[in-house]
Amino acid sequence: MTDMKKKKLDSATVISIVIVLALYVAVFIAEQFIPATSMLFTVIKKGATYALVAVSMNLLNGFTGIFSLGQAGFMLIGAYVYGIFTIPVVSRMDVYQYYNGGLVQFTLPVFVAMLLSGLAAAFLALLIGLPVLRLKSDYLAIATLGFAEIIRALFQWDKLGPITNGSNMLRLFPNFNDFNIRNANGDVVVYLSTLVPLLIAGVCIFVIILLINSTYGRALRSIKDDEIAAEAMGIRLASHKRLAFCISSFFAGVGGAMLAMYQTTVQAKSFTTAMTYEILLIVVIGGIGSVTGSCLSSFLFVACSEWWLRFLDQKQVIGDFEVPLLRNGFRLVVFSIIIMIVVLFFRQGIMGRKELPDLIRQLQGKKVGGGASK
Amino acid sequence: MSENVLHIDHLTMRFGGVVAVNDLSMDINRGEIVALIGPNGAGKTTAFNMVTGVYTPTSGKITLMGQDITGRRPDEITKLGIARTFQNIRLFSSMTVFENVLTARHLRRTSNFLSATFRLNAAEEKRMRQETEALLKEVGLFELRDEMATSLPYGKQRLLEIARALSTQPKVLLLDEPAAGMNPQETEELGAFIKLIKDKFDLTVFLIEHHMNLVMDISDRIYVIDFGKQIAQGTPSEVQNDPAVIAAYLGVDEEEEVSPA
Amino acid sequence: MWNTVFPYLLSGISVGGQYALIAIGYTMVYGILRLINFAHGDVFMVAGIIMVYMAASGVPLWLCIPLVLVLTALIGFVIERVAYKPLRTAPRMSAMISAIGVSYTLQNLVLYVTGGLNQIYPTIPWISDSVTIFGATTKMVTVITPILTIVLVVALVALINHTKIGMAMRAVSRDFETSQLMGIKINRVISTTFVIGTFLAGVASVLYFTNYTTVIQTSGAMPGLKAFVAAVFGGIGSIPGAVVGAFIIGIAENIIKGLDIILFKAGIISGPMGLATFSDAFTFALLIIILAVKPTGLFGEKITDKV
Numbered sequence: 001m002t003d004m005k006k007k008k009l010d011s012a013t014v015i016s017i018v019i020v021l022a023l024y025v026a027v028f029i030a031e032q033f034i035p036a037t038s039m040l041f042t043v044i045k046k047g048a049t050y051a052l053v054a055v056s057m058n059l060l061n062g063f064t065g066i067f068s069l070g071q072a073g074f075m076l077i078g079a080y081v082y083g084i085f086t087i088p089v090v091s092r093m094d095v096y097q098y099y100n101g102g103l104v105q106f107t108l109p110v111f112v113a114m115l116l117s118g119l120a121a122a123f124l125a126l127l128i129g130l131p132v133l134r135l136k137s138d139y140l141a142i143a144t145l146g147f148a149e150i151i152r153a154l155f156q157w158d159k160l161g162p163i164t165n166g167s168n169m170l171r172l173f174p175n176f177n178d179f180n181i182r183n184a185n186g187d188v189v190v191y192l193s194t195l196v197p198l199l200i201a202g203v204c205i206f207v208i209i210l211l212i213n214s215t216y217g218r219a220l221r222s223i224k225d226d227e228i229a230a231e232a233m234g235i236r237l238a239s240h241k242r243l244a245f246c247i248s249s250f251f252a253g254v255g256g257a258m259l260a261m262y263q264t265t266v267q268a269k270s271f272t273t274a275m276t277y278e279i280l281l282i283v284v285i286g287g288i289g290s291v292t293g294s295c296l297s298s299f300l301f302v303a304c305s306e307w308w309l310r311f312l313d314q315k316q317v318i319g320d321f322e323v324p325l326l327r328n329g330f331r332l333v334v335f336s337i338i339i340m341i342v343v344l345f346f347r348q349g350i351m352g353r354k355e356l357p358d359l360i361r362q363l364q365g366k367k368v369g370g371g372a373s374k
Numbered sequence: 375m376s377e378n379v380l381h382i383d384h385l386t387m388r389f390g391g392v393v394a395v396n397d398l399s400m401d402i403n404r405g406e407i408v409a410l411i412g413p414n415g416a417g418k419t420t421a422f423n424m425v426t427g428v429y430t431p432t433s434g435k436i437t438l439m440g441q442d443i444t445g446r447r448p449d450e451i452t453k454l455g456i457a458r459t460f461q462n463i464r465l466f467s468s469m470t471v472f473e474n475v476l477t478a479r480h481l482r483r484t485s486n487f488l489s490a491t492f493r494l495n496a497a498e499e500k501r502m503r504q505e506t507e508a509l510l511k512e513v514g515l516f517e518l519r520d521e522m523a524t525s526l527p528y529g530k531q532r533l534l535e536i537a538r539a540l541s542t543q544p545k546v547l548l549l550d551e552p553a554a555g556m557n558p559q560e561t562e563e564l565g566a567f568i569k570l571i572k573d574k575f576d577l578t579v580f581l582i583e584h585h586m587n588l589v590m591d592i593s594d595r596i597y598v599i600d601f602g603k604q605i606a607q608g609t610p611s612e613v614q615n616d617p618a619v620i621a622a623y624l625g626v627d628e629e630e631e632v633s634p635a
Numbered sequence: 636m637w638n639t640v641f642p643y644l645l646s647g648i649s650v651g652g653q654y655a656l657i658a659i660g661y662t663m664v665y666g667i668l669r670l671i672n673f674a675h676g677d678v679f680m681v682a683g684i685i686m687v688y689m690a691a692s693g694v695p696l697w698l699c700i701p702l703v704l705v706l707t708a709l710i711g712f713v714i715e716r717v718a719y720k721p722l723r724t725a726p727r728m729s730a731m732i733s734a735i736g737v738s739y740t741l742q743n744l745v746l747y748v749t750g751g752l753n754q755i756y757p758t759i760p761w762i763s764d765s766v767t768i769f770g771a772t773t774k775m776v777t778v779i780t781p782i783l784t785i786v787l788v789v790a791l792v793a794l795i796n797h798t799k800i801g802m803a804m805r806a807v808s809r810d811f812e813t814s815q816l817m818g819i820k821i822n823r824v825i826s827t828t829f830v831i832g833t834f835l836a837g838v839a840s841v842l843y844f845t846n847y848t849t850v851i852q853t854s855g856a857m858p859g860l861k862a863f864v865a866a867v868f869g870g871i872g873s874i875p876g877a878v879v880g881a882f883i884i885g886i887a888e889n890i891i892k893g894l895d896i897i898l899f900k901a902g903i904i905s906g907p908m909g910l911a912t913f914s915d916a917f918t919f920a921l922l923i924i925i926l927a928v929k930p931t932g933l934f935g936e937k938i939t940d941k942v
Contacts, residue, residue: 067728131927137727138671142863143926146919149860153916158909207491214490215499218477222466229464232426234452234481234542243487273856274742277735284732289468329747336740343736344721347729353468 012360019356020202027198031191039307041194045176046306047299048201049258054282054294055205056251061280062289062353063212064244065224066133067141069276073148074249076271077124078117078256080155083170083266084163085113091172096165103162110174114200114257121253122246124151129242145273155268170266197258204251209291211247220244285342286349292359293351309334377404378439379578380425380456380546385434387420387602394420396602398434402546407572407579409593411586413622417602418582419461422550425580426458427451438546453481457544459535461551461582465523471534472519476506478541506541512574513537513567529560533567540575547571549581553588561585565592590614598622639900642771643893644886649777649846651885652784656839657862658869658877659791660711660832666808666872667828668723670730674714674737676859678833682707682840683756683850684745690757699757704837711833712826720822738856745852753851756844763845776845781882783842787835788878795874800827808872857915861888864922870935879933884921888914 009017027044034040053071060066085108087095096102108116132143154160156167164170179196180188211217219240222230231237260266282301286293312331316323342349382400386393395417402408410418423429425436427448436444443451452458457478466474479502485495493499510516515537518526523534532552539547549568553561565588572579583589589596590610598606598619606616613619657679664672686703690696718737722730762776795801803824806814815821843858844850862877865884869876890897891914898904925932 061728067731131923135926135930138669138731139867139926139930141731142671142860142867143923145860146864146922149919150916150923153912157912158907210493211487211491214487214493215476215480215483215485215495215502216487216490218469218473219480221468222477222480225466225468226464228428228448229460229466230477231448232428232452232458232460232464233478233538234449235477236447236449247487273860274739274853277739280732280735281739284736288728327747328750329743332743333740333747336736336743340718340733340736340740343729343733344718347725 010357010361012357012364015360016356024195024198024202028195031194036188036191036193043299043303043307044194045197045262047302048198049255049262050279050282050302051295051298052201052204052258053252053255053279054286054298055208055291056248056255057279058283058286058288058291058294059208059212059220059251060244060248061283062287062294063217063224064220064241065227066241066244067137068144068245068248069141069273069280070128070144070148070249071252071279072271072273072275073144073151074121074125074252075256075259075275076148076151076155076268077121078253079260079266079271080164080170080256080268081117081120081253082113082257082260083173085116086110086173087170088172095170095172096162098168099161099165102165110178114254117257118250118253121256122250125246125249126242129245133238133241133245145276148271148273148276152268152271164268167267167269170260171264173260173264175261175264197261200254200258204254205291205295208247208251212291216240216243281339284349285339287351287353288349289353290349290351290355292355293349296350305331305335378402379404380439380580381435381437382421382425383435383437385421385424385436386432387417387424387429388432394602395424395431395599398599398602398604400597400607402578402580404578405572405576406594407568407581407592409589409596410580410582410599411584411589411596412599416599418599419550420602421599422458422548422582425451426456426548449481452542452544455543455545456548457539457542457546458548459532459539459550459552461554463528463531463535465531465534465538467522467524469523470520471515471523471526472506472510474523474534474538475509475515475541476502478538479506481542509537509541513540513571528555532556532564536567536571540571544577546578546580549579549583551582551584553583553585556585558587561588562591564588568592636897636901638770639893639897640890641769642773643889643897645768645771645773645777646846647886647889648882649773649780649885650843650889651882652780653839653843653846654858654862654865654885655784655878655881656787656835656842657858658865658881659788659874660829660836661863662866662869662871662874662877663804663828663832665866667804667811667825668719668730669727670719671734671863672719672832673731673734673859674718674741675832675836676855676857676862677738677741678707678710678714678855679836679840679843679859680850680852680855681710681741681745682833682837683844683854684749684754686841686844687754687756687850688748696757696759700759700841703841704834707837707840708830708834711829711836715826715829720825742852742856749852751852753849756848756850759841759845762842774846776842780842783838784878787838788874791831791835792874794831800824804828861915861918864918867922868925868932870932873932873934876932876934884918887917887921891917 031041053075057071060068084104088107089105092105093101128147132140132147135143155164158166160166176193176197179192181190181192183189219230219235222233222235223237223240227237282297283294285301286297309331312326312334313328314326316326378401380402382398385395385398387395398421410421412418420429424431427446427450430445435442438454438456441454443454466477469477483498485498489495507516510519513533513536515530515534518530523531526534536549536552553564556564568579569592571577593610595608596610596613597604598613600622605622606613606619608616657675660675661672664670682703685706686699689699689702694702714737718733719730722733762779764775765772766775766778768778795804803819804827806817806819807821807824861884862881865880866877868884869878869880892911894910895907
């Protein structure tokens with residue numbers, strides 16, 4: 001959606017909104033009837049989490065032209081803030097067993113903690129942004145990557161153990177299953193454990209879309225297109241880059257909280273550079289500069305890695321024939337090859353810079369504004 | 375003497391050992407069209423870059439309507455009322471014509487990012503869009519508003535750059551070789567266009583140009599520099615007849631420069 | 636006091652030398668292509684894996700080492716041709732993403748081949764032997780590394796300054812387009828750069844893994860990043876800078892590993908502080924400080940953008 005041309009929403013945008021809402025309804029219904037253990041729900045939960053983080057990364061890399069590789073660090077902050085403030089007081093002695101129950105001895109409501117996750121990540125981005133955002137493309141990438149590594153080390157530091165639990169896991173905090181509504185006997189009456197994460201991600205991504213299409217969003221895109229021209233048009237580079245960096249980090253923080261809920265445990269050592277690379281590759285596959293692309297590719301990526309391509313990791317025998325090559329790790333090799341093909345030959349990714357309404361407009365035979373250029 | 379808008383006072387710019395601009399002083403008055411000419415590498419664009427804040431001068435002072443703007447950031451200077459175009463066109467390539475011009479309105483916003491994101495600034499956004507439409511109509515790009523900026527023909531892209539600069543609501547418009555790459559007919563039209571927008575938007579125009587026909591046609595006054603130093607100034611006819619200018623510039627490159635292809 | 640610090644200092648110098656050999660590959664590639672070759676650390680890791688498998692298949696060790704070096708250089712050559720050459724005119728971000736893609740691919744390939752298990756690096760006679768210097772016991776490789784590093788760097792600098800291809804490399808790193816117009820065969824220069832860089836990474840891998848004894852698919856990531864930081868620290872594009880930077884980072888990192896003990900013995904702290912956690916993070920802190928204070932590094936040149 002390069003821009004909504006008129007104040008009134010055009011039919012393509014309306015249809016897009018209807019499609020998205022229909023998907024939500026479908027997920028809600030499916031969740032009530034399909035067993036909760038189905039892979040479908042695992043994929044949607046993790047996919048929603050990755051979609052949010054990928055879109056937040058796209059806001060920086062795709063829309064503002066800031067090549068940041070710090071996403072894992074901000075997710076770590078979000079995940080920890082969420083975990084630290086939501087572990088029930090009664091469980092703290094168990095979790096912080098080496099630190100005498102830890103320092104924090106109160107519990108915040110889930111959504112307050114998630115908001116705090118985002119705010120903490122955004123605040124850190126504000127601090128990091130001061131030295132880092134002045135740097136040019138590749139130096140910025142390596143500096144943000146460095147910050148993420150520093151954060152990772154800091155959270156594992158024994159001296160911070162009373163807060164972070166050192167190199168031990170945080171666990172026993174509320175997870176997605178706690179969104180299910182139960183009756184007095186503890187039986188689930190309404191299943192919401194998939195819908196709610198999808199809603200959280202959806203609301204966050206919707207806010208990002210609103211931002212991208214506001215006057216600030218246009219300013220950010222102009223910075224990506226041509227910094228010098230943007231500055232000559234009166235756009236203050238430093239403050240706008242900082243804004244994009246903080247907002248992106250805010251949502252990466254919320255995404256981190258969601259990841260914590262998905263995993264049900266948090267450990268600093270898992271938030272590696274490889275995690276950032278994975279999200280970057282999701283963004284690239286979806287199309288740098290397309291929110292729709294990032295969402296699609298997150299779900300595809302998760303579905304392939306958790307579900308559809310799992311068979312590649314196991315020995316498969318068809319009749320008497322044992323399919324060669326298939327064993328643990330083959331899935332990732334296939335993945336890597338797909339990614340390299342996209343990077344080298346389909347640099348536009350799935351969507352280029354197009355969004356869902358653009359596709360619908362294309363189907364309607366109308367001209368598309370923000371078409372993919374070379 | 376009319377009101378002074380832009381005052382350049384003994385400006386010097388050194389890059390290492392090279393003196394790109396040497397003790398340049400200029401005065402540009404309200405409503406004037408003033409040209410800065412000189413052979414290639416004379417320091418014209420460097421002078422522009424100092425006025426627009428891209429470079430901080432080694433020494434000297436730049437004043438915009440009495441306010442010292444020396445060494446201020448480019449975006450601050452644009453906000454204070456100096457807009458520019460670029461010698462090598464720098465449009466926002468992922469945007470349509472309309473968005474290019476609309477984006478240049480961003481600096482006059484009153485909303486913050488939260489109110490803009492959550493559409494609490496609908497009235498302002500609407501006004502910005504209306505003003506952009508009006509501006510596009512004025513400059514004759516309205517029909518092309520939904521085209522991608524970079525898909526326009528070259529001459530239209532130059533026009534769009536000017537429109538985008540106008541959208542920042544400048545008092546002074548700096549044009550860096552606006553006619554570069556244009557044919558004689560387009561150049562002539564451009565001349566008329568510059569005069570037109572000058573009157574319509576109450577502008578003061580400061581331009582660098584190599585097409586001498588254009589310069590002589592539209593300029594009220596001309597400054598000539600060579601090797602970063604001013605060698606002449608005056609009305610077009612004065613400059614044309616100045617022996618120093620002929621020697622340094624017109625004399626050498628006359629064929630090439632005076633009658634563009 | 637000295638006896639406490641010395642072993643850390645010694646292994647710091649050794650690791651520094653290994654980082655230096657990796658860092659040269661980064662700095663040369665960056666100097667010419669302005670590309671952070673994120674896959675360089677993984678090539679270094681792959682060199683280790685090749686060694687493991689080659690030795691296990693019965694190839695004598697004296698033959699393994701040269702073969703590994705040649706194969707590593709070949710891998711460097713192929714990666715450049717396949718993953719970077721097609722993107723030479725694309726935006727810089729594309730090439731960087733491609734490098735990340737190659738890194739991901741190499742790691743996953745090795746994961747597949749090894750099953751994600753730690754591989755035991757073969758024991759190379761003589762350089763794996765124990766040796767005692769100034770009262771500290773260490774492996775021979777610790778002593779050899781800095782010497783070998785210096786020798787290789789001197790040879791490389793001589794190559795760059797006194798041969799035709801070296802001159803071409805300098806020209807290309809100064810001005811890509813102009814040197815192309817002057818008839819320099821760009822592709823040959825770039826390939827040579829990659830071959831030299833990965834060859835040195837291969838040498839580094841033999842030294843490094845002899846010391847650390849195991850290889851796994853992620854073994855290259857951290858040394859790679861640290862070597863890159865070393866290159867930035869020294870001023871990217873500058874070979875002496877990369878070497879100095881690498882030694883500083885190697886030493887600092889190892890001192891921090893032992894900082895708890897050193898400070899304790901010096902009576903500054905009374906209990907463990909867990910400072911070793913920061914041995915990796917320190918490298919990045921150093922990076923950020925140098926980027927904030929002097930983005931061009933210790934020996935880098937200033938480049939201004941043109942408007």
